[in-house]
Amino acid sequence: MTLLITMIAAAVSTVKWYTSSKARELKIGVLLYMFWGASLMWLVDGAAQYLEVGAGYFTPSAKDMLNDTFLGMAVIALALVVWIVYLLIKDPSNLLKETLLNKKNRS
Amino acid sequence: MACFIVPAAEAAVTTIIQKAIKRSEANSDHESTDNKIRLSEKLKWLNGMLWGGSGLLAFEHLWHGEISPFFPFLTAANDPAETVKMLHEMATSGSAMAILVTAVWGVLAVAADKIIGSEKTEKSKAGAAA
Numbered sequence: 001m002t003l004l005i006t007m008i009a010a011a012v013s014t015v016k017w018y019t020s021s022k023a024r025e026l027k028i029g030v031l032l033y034m035f036w037g038a039s040l041m042w043l044v045d046g047a048a049q050y051l052e053v054g055a056g057y058f059t060p061s062a063k064d065m066l067n068d069t070f071l072g073m074a075v076i077a078l079a080l081v082v083w084i085v086y087l088l089i090k091d092p093s094n095l096l097k098e099t100l101l102n103k104k105n106r107s
Numbered sequence: 108m109a110c111f112i113v114p115a116a117e118a119a120v121t122t123i124i125q126k127a128i129k130r131s132e133a134n135s136d137h138e139s140t141d142n143k144i145r146l147s148e149k150l151k152w153l154n155g156m157l158w159g160g161s162g163l164l165a166f167e168h169l170w171h172g173e174i175s176p177f178f179p180f181l182t183a184a185n186d187p188a189e190t191v192k193m194l195h196e197m198a199t200s201g202s203a204m205a206i207l208v209t210a211v212w213g214v215l216a217v218a219a220d221k222i223i224g225s226e227k228t229e230k231s232k233a234g235a236a237a
Binding site for chain 2 (some may be wrong): 030032033036037038042043045048071
């Protein structure tokens, strides 16, 4: 489930990166790296588990599925936080810098 | 258990290589990147996937209690039998992860050069026809 959620996130961010120049300006590529890198790694993990347990890999228990879904959501949240921190540090449209300068000038 | 350490180690090495190549590209005068994207730029993609992927996997290991904030940081390292299993997983799954990400990056790098190459050919053909 974590693999599935991460792959969907990777596909969605790739489409967004491809179709929106604003998204590219906002450094969405960082999300692409994280999601595709993790998807490929979890794919290997999934293949290893499949070799170990066979078709049972595709029928996880409800408890495992819930936990993996929760993990998948947490992974997306973490990746988004990393992206936002990166965005604020890089500040491609100088918005943060301008806002801070305005605040400083006002005070 | 600790499979993410292998791609993370590869990421550390490729990051150092990328920095060195970037420096040498900046120092070299000749423009050898007519039909190709710079190697340092391509290595940036690999670094991104390796660091990003291993970072998220590290979080997953933390989630499952396989990483602890205290020495030796990997819970499997506390028990010799578990350590052997961990090392085996690093050698199999970890290496496979690093190889798969590198292979996908290799395909991407070759495809990107082909796209750039075909674009240049089309432009030169259009220029010759005009």
